[in-house]
Amino acid sequence: MHGLPIVAGPSPNRRLICAVVKNITPPAGRRVHTRVRMKGIEMTKFSELGLAAPVERAVSEEGYETPTPIQVRAIPPLLDGKDVVGIAQTGTGKTAAFVLPILTRLIEEKKQAPGLSCRCLILAPTRELAAQIGNSIAVYGRHTGLTHAVVFGGVKHGPQVRALARGLDILVATPGRLLDHVADRKARLDLTSLVVLDEADQMLDLGFMPALRKILHMVGKPRQTVMFSATMPPPIRALADDFLRDPVTVAVANQAKPIERIEQAVMYVGTAEKRQALIDLMAPEARKSTIIFTRTKRGADKVAKFLVEYGHKAAAIHGNKSQNQREKALEAFKSGEMRVLVATDIAARGLDIDGVQLVVNFELPNVPESYVHRIGRTARAGAEGRAVALVAPDERGLLQDIEKLTGLRIKGLNDAPPISGPTRPVQPQRGQGGQRRNGGGQGGGQRGQQNSAGGGQKRSGNRRRKPGGGQGGQRQSA
Ligand code: AMP
Numbered sequence: 001m002h003g004l005p006i007v008a009g010p011s012p013n014r015r016l017i018c019a020v021v022k023n024i025t026p027p028a029g030r031r032v033h034t035r036v037r038m039k040g041i042e043m044t045k046f047s048e049l050g051l052a053a054p055v056e057r058a059v060s061e062e063g064y065e066t067p068t069p070i071q072v073r074a075i076p077p078l079l080d081g082k083d084v085v086g087i088a089q090t091g092t093g094k095t096a097a098f099v100l101p102i103l104t105r106l107i108e109e110k111k112q113a114p115g116l117s118c119r120c121l122i123l124a125p126t127r128e129l130a131a132q133i134g135n136s137i138a139v140y141g142r143h144t145g146l147t148h149a150v151v152f153g154g155v156k157h158g159p160q161v162r163a164l165a166r167g168l169d170i171l172v173a174t175p176g177r178l179l180d181h182v183a184d185r186k187a188r189l190d191l192t193s194l195v196v197l198d199e200a201d202q203m204l205d206l207g208f209m210p211a212l213r214k215i216l217h218m219v220g221k222p223r224q225t226v227m228f229s230a231t232m233p234p235p236i237r238a239l240a241d242d243f244l245r246d247p248v249t250v251a252v253a254n255q256a257k258p259i260e261r262i263e264q265a266v267m268y269v270g271t272a273e274k275r276q277a278l279i280d281l282m283a284p285e286a287r288k289s290t291i292i293f294t295r296t297k298r299g300a301d302k303v304a305k306f307l308v309e310y311g312h313k314a315a316a317i318h319g320n321k322s323q324n325q326r327e328k329a330l331e332a333f334k335s336g337e338m339r340v341l342v343a344t345d346i347a348a349r350g351l352d353i354d355g356v357q358l359v360v361n362f363e364l365p366n367v368p369e370s371y372v373h374r375i376g377r378t379a380r381a382g383a384e385g386r387a388v389a390l391v392a393p394d395e396r397g398l399l400q401d402i403e404k405l406t407g408l409r410i411k412g413l414n415d416a417p418p419i420s421g422p423t424r425p426v427q428p429q430r431g432q433g434g435q436r437r438n439g440g441g442q443g444g445g446q447r448g449q450q451n452s453a454g455g456g457q458k459r460s461g462n463r464r465r466k467p468g469g470g471q472g473g474q475r476q477s478a
Pocket residue numbers: 009010011014015016063064065066067068071089090091092093094095096352380381
């Protein structure tokens with residue numbers, strides 16, 4: 001592997017709930033995809049999906065017994081070379097849903113990538129997610145002999161340039177750094193025939209839409225394009241319309257519906273009382289593995305500091321932390337040595353950390369979809385989880401947006417007091433998660449503006465944030 005200890009690959013003891021899948025469409029074409037009935041339920045086994053033997057072997061070594069619903073639905077069309085739009089929440093097994101068929105196709109094609117090029121390009125919004133996908137490729141591809149590398153910003157170009165120079169079977173990249181390499185003529189995309197956009201809606205939120213379009217224009221044709229997104233806002237739909245050919249859409253849940261196993265609640269508090277409310281909430285939950293979300297980097301630092309003063313082992317992760325600090329904090333959190341992680345959206349998005357029992361929204365996100373992503377950090381891999389949001393009077397409008405999006409009324413741990421002032425934060429805070437996507441409501445907050453018709457994206461007042469840090473780049477044998 002490429003030596004990124006911040007991310008965990010799947011481990012043998014992980015199990016997702018049984019994939020109970022109805023209405024499986026057998027793939028057209030050469031692959032035979034059978035269905036078996038077990039106790040009246042249609043089940044699909046990995047061995048029936050048509051994966052290459054070395055890939056199937058790695059999956060079995062991981063201890064996966066049954067493909068998850070998104071895997072059952074996405075793998076057959078991907079193996080058949082079709083474009084796919086996958087709508088799946090985090091924790092549903094979506095990484096394997098695209099990595100397993102990609103490995104299979106690359107083995108079967110028996111081609112070699114010329115220098116500077118990659119046969120398959122996987123784009124991810126953040127360095128953490130990119131590294132995590134790289135880890136999954138290393139795990140699922142360990143018997144394939146295929147090569148891969150991970151490139152992202154904030155680190156030296158040298159190792160990445162060397163990895164790219166020889167040509168790769170799979171390149172996992174964040175958009176900004178990839179374009180830097182292309183501009184420096186250290187990478188070329190015209191020979192790439194398979195592209196995956198993972199967490200496309202997060203790439204939209206981070207302002208990567210122009211970069212994505214540029215990259216997709218550079219990639220060779222014909223190509224197979226795959227897009228995964230937890231939600232489908234109009235600019236993402238437009239991107240799919242513009243760049244995917246007759247895509248098969250596979251969705252495993254209502255796109256806005258949070259994972260049902262999560263017990264959600266809100267606590268109505270004044271802004272000034274939030275810290276005390278957090279301490280009260282954390283007291284009985286103290287032994288639980290908890291992620292606390294704030295809207296800004298500074299906010300994350302402050303909450304972490306405050307929790308430490310109250311005797312909790314806590315640390316913050318966000319875009320201003322060095323890669324080393326982020327890695328250390330994540331490692332301590334994953335190992336259980338540290339129970340509390342305070343994070344902004346960008347830092348925590350897509351992280352695959354098992355065993356998170358509680359998610360606290362110290363502040364509600366401005367974009368309601370982010371709430372779904374945040375709480376999706378818990379109840380992963382079949383586990384139970386709890387999510388509590390601290391809602392100040394000026395966040396009540398944001399709560400309404402979330403309830404509208406999810407179609408759920410979130411239970412209150414206390415009664416909602418009447419409100420007189422604004423129901424949305426009046427002063428938008430700089431930093432992550434500051435964009436608001438769905439409009440609506442008063443407040444003069446800074447709003448992201450989108451141009452869905454042209455598919456381009458314009459955000460007022462938001463700098464483009466490049467994922468930085470990390471040490472991706474070495475060429476790997478998968
Ligand atoms: P993802 O949604 O890709 O982040 O995956 C969530 C977790 O599910 C990861 O820890 C995977 O290792 C695990 N996983 C993926 N597919 C399966 C499967 N078929 N059976 C059991 N666990 C799985």
